Amino acid sequence: MEIFIQQIVSGIATGAIYACMALAIVMIYQAIHNLNFAQGEMAMFSTFIAWQLIAWGTPYWIAFALTLAISFIGGVVIERLVFKPIENAPILSYVVVFIALFAIFNSLAGFIWNFEIKPFPTPFGSGALFGGLMSPHQAGMIVVTVVVLALLYFFFRFTRIGLAMRAAAVNPESARLVGIRVSWMTALGWGMASAIGAVAGMMIAPVVFLEPNMMVSILLYGFAGAVLGGLTSPVGAVVGGLAVGVIENLAGTYIPVVGPELKLPIALLVIVAVLVVRPSGLMGRKIVQRV
Amino acid sequence: MKRRFNSRLVVWGALMAATALAATAASADETTGITDKTIKIGNIMPYSGPASAYSQIGKTDAAYMKMVNDNGGVCGRQIDFISYDDGYSPPKAVEQARKLVESDQVALIFNSLGTPSNSAIQKYMNAKKTPQLFVATGASKFGDPKHFPWTMGWQPDYVSEGKIYARYLLKNIPEAKIGVLYQNDDYGKDYLNGLKAGLGDKASSMIVAEQPYETSDPTVDSQMVNLKGSGATVFFNVATPKFAAQAIKKAAELGWKPTQLLNSVSNSVGAVLKPAGLDASKGVVSALYLKDSQDPQWKDDEGMKKWNAFMDKYYPDGDKNSSFTIYGYAVSQTLEKVLKASCGDFTHSGIMKSAASMKDVELDLTPPGIRVNTSATDFYPLQDMQLIKFDGKRWEAFGDVVSGADTQ
Amino acid sequence: MDARDENPAISEPPADRAGIRFGALGWTGLAVVVVLAALPLFLANFTIFQLTMMLIYAIAILGLNLLTGINGQFSLGHGAFYAIGAYTAAILMENFGLAYGWTLPAAGLICFVSGFLFGLPALRLEGIYLALATFGLAVAMPQFLKLSVLEPWTGGVQGIVITKPDAPFGLPLSQDQWLYYFTLVVALLLYWFAANLVASRSGRALMAIRDNPLAARAMGVNNALYKSLAFGISAAFTGIAGALGAIVVQFVAPDSFTFALSVALFVGLVVGGVGWLPGALVGGAFIVFIPNVAELFNKALAGAVYGVILILLIYLMPTGAGGLVRKVADFVGRRMKPRPDR
DSSP, rough: HHHHHHHHHHHHHHHHHHHHHHHHHHHHHHHHOOOOTHHHHHHHHHHHHHHHHTTTTTHHHHHHHHHHHHHHHHHHHIIIIIGGGTTTTTTHHHHHHHHHHHHHHHHHHHHOOSSOOOOOOOOOOOOOOGGGOOOOOHHHHHHHHHHHHHHHHHHHOOHHHHHHHHHHHHHHHHHHHOOOOOHHHHHHHHHHHHHHHHHHHHHHHHHHHHHHHHHHHHHHHHHHHHHOOOTTOOHHHHHHHHHHHHHHHHHHHSSTTTTTHHHHHHHHHHHHHHHHHHHOOSOOOOOOOOO | OOHHHHHHHHHHHHHHHHHHHHHHHHHHHTTTTTTTSEEEEEEEEOOOSGGGGGHHHHHHHHHHHHHHTTTTBBBBBEEEEEEEOOTTTHHHHHHHHHHHIIISOEEEEESOOOHHHHHHHHHHHHTOOOOOESSSSOOOOGOOOOTTTTBOSSOOOHHHHHHHHHHHHHHTTTOOEEEEESSSSSSHHHHHHHHHHHHGGGHHHHHHEEEEOOOSSOOOEEEEEEEEHHTEEEEEEEOOOOHHHHHHHHHHTOOOOEEEEEEEGGGIIIIIHHHTTTTTTTTTTEEEESOTTTOOGGGOOHHHHHHHHHHHHHTTSTTTOOOOHHHHHHHHHHHHHHHHTTTTGGGGHHHHHHTTTTHHHTOTTTTTOOOOOOSSSSOOOOOOOEEEEEESSSEEEEEEEEEEGOHH | OOGGSOGGGGGOOOOGGGGOGGTHHHHHHHHHHHHHHHHGGSSSSHHHHHHHHHHHHHHHHHHIIIIIIOOOOOOSHHHHHHHHHEEEEEHHHHHHHHOOOHHHHHHHHHHOOOOOOOOHHHOOOHHHHHHHHHHHHHHHHHHHHOOOOGGHHGGGGGGGOOOOOGGGGOOOOOOHHHHHHHHHHHHHHHHHHHHHHHSSSHHHHHHHHHHHHHHHTTTOOOOOHHHHHHHHHHHHHHHHHHHHHHHOOEEEGGGGGGHHHEEEEEHHHHHHHHTOTTTHHHHHHHHHHHHHHHHHHTTTTHHHHHHHHHHHHHOOOOTTHHHHHHHHHHHHHHHHHHOOOO
8 A cells, every 4th residue: 555655656757847848738729739858858958058057157947037038039039930831831841840950959958968867956955845756846846837837827828928829829800800810829839838848858857867759758748738638728737747747657557568668659548549539628618610 | 596695694794793793792891890090890789778887988988999099099080979779779789880880881890788789789780790799798608609600709708707716615615604695687687696506506505595686676675684594604696786785785685695606796995895894794705806996905906097187187087986987998998908909800700700719818907916818719718717815805716717628 | 739730721532523543642642753763863872772761751651641630530659650660570471481572461451450458448548647657658669669578570679680681583673673663663563552442432531529529429430449540550551661671771679760760750740741642752851851951950859950951941831841731722723723713
């Protein structure tokens, strides 16, 4: 029983990582109705920028804020430079451009900062909580994720711009008709997603150590969590991310023989199973098609 | 009458042409890539993909070759070092090996990295009678001269190292309960199998938990929780640098204080123990066969000074904290010595013969007592290791140099 | 997001044109085939090896095109079927001594079944969700291949080494040349099959499902059956490519079939042109040769160069090579048509 609880707590701690990433993914999905495969690499790149700032002597929170700003601007720039020119291309071509961005960021990061792991500082101090199952940083990560989530919720629900962004993503033509500058909404969405990704990266790096391939597997789990929770629901993304962490840990511990070797496939299997039963995810809005 | 004479002439002519062709082909094979002025050496490294961290080895190798060239080359010839990326993908490795051998016409392939990539090209290299020298992997399968006479490893193989740890435990902690964290691939399994072989009959009673992890796992926290829960008193850490550091850190956070054995791939102070936490790493036992650049005891050591000078001049962007730059220098120096010993018979088989006749060769970066030894039946150049313990600041050697040879 | 948003212009069924089955390729196609057949006579073994890989990836992309381009189901997981085909060939050849020729139909059959079985639950998934499910399949495949319980057959992490076949009947061809021609013939056969499928009633049903599944169902098309069949056939094609790949590379290991392979196939599909079958060859060439080109520019930044090349290609040809060819053909066609009197 003890191991069971320990694995759940540990799963929540790891799941917080996925939840962070899942939030960024849902954010970009809200903006462009598409999954950005380069989201993880962009987050990793932002984290390296933060690391570099700190290495140059900048205090943590200033570096944090600067990185957020740089990432936001970077996201907008990428949208304007890379995606606007191909905005009429078919969706599959978009996906290829995401893949291209992935390759570019990964390669650039390795080139500039090499592939050795680097420790990344945490603002939450060290020590042990829950008998060491969760560190203060991991607890802090959950808090930060919830705060970002709350901010997002507030933004989308209660601000004009948030409403405009949702409208632009769901129905660009009607949105234009009511005066919304759709393409700037998309750019804004990219900026916000990059900034959230940067937060995710800076929260994740202290746990897994910073290196160019840091986000590759986390992105997978982040997708899984986001889809499990429902791509239209930021709350679902967080819940989904935490759930994936727990499922993975339990599968690894309790499924005999193959459990530890098949953790990720089992987690994905669970998600696919959920999707077959509830196609829009646990908390997503049901999409109704009119004939 | 005339016809028969003509046809016989044709047949003889064809036979002679074929023999001539075969002869030239054979001699061309023996000296492919070697001219009076140059020797072409090929190399395959994962410059991209999941194993890109190891690419520093390739860059160090290239820098070393440049240094050799600046110092006059080998046997009066300059080295043309050609290195390609395989992204740690076996099909790509096959393509690059074929490119090197057939298109670039290299004399040998040196220090290609990764068990899957080397497994993929092993048969081909032997069929082409081109040396596959000093492969960058500790998998024990690459020291098999009977079946693969053109392939040779270099570093102590993982199985032998596992056996060394087993003997250490049997001698010092015979009542140990061992928990193993291992990467779920050939590298991790080789170590685990080595440990088991070394423990013999007692393996099943002494090993209480085996937790594999995949490189796609973001953390190994779950496995560490399980290992602690198994009641193990000894923790055998068979993980690559990133995961090894995570494991050590997590053990400390969990308040779990077993005797820790750390595999030699991940015992770099700068790259693993510092991120994990120097305090958390106190008391960790490992084995080494190369000097650690962070160790102050080598500050005035001749070999280390040479390495530092090399890094400053030829590879200033390289990471001096990384064991990969030490590794690259050491293996490249081994090649340099082998080539220089082959000047009399500077052909493929000549070079292979020199590689298989190293007797007590010392390198700049091997600690005293550790030597390179090969023979016609021993294709494991490095088998000596020194057990070391971390005191919170540096690795302290203890005990005698152990030879993996007598554990084979 | 789903392939329905694809530019419909590309995927006009060839049967809408002058409907000669063979004529789907036309004279250009014939010229391409002749060039492909002649190449090995002039090139070194290593280049022939690369061209063989190009053909193999082209077959794999052809399969993916049938699923995504013709039937509109987005798959990011075809690397998994490639792996199943490759391992089928390896196990049959090395553990059971089967001649390499027979491994192709075996791989095709096994992959058809697995594709069909995967397609069944995937019926309920659309667009992004289907992408994730196939993505999961691709990521899971290397883990399955490494499973210790399956090690006696799959060789576990070490993989399986395969013996390269010689040219039969003592033909004066090198091993590489023989394998190239063998692959070429298989590729042509499979292309012919694919083109005919697309031009047939079943092909039209598949396309109808892609363009408007509700309308298709209203017209009497059995969506579930056709979608699963599409998965099966697509998987079979890619599986045969995998089997060929195993024979040519002579080695299979879990690391050969990571998610990167699925991504490469997908990129090849888009670059070649989604819905345009001959684009598979362009895609195959892209997969084999462009990474080498990128490496030439700068070894350390090869990935970044590759990404930049990819982005440029999408700028220039947003709908892939197929779209470009279509545009050029339209342009030429318009120039050649007599001007209508106004």
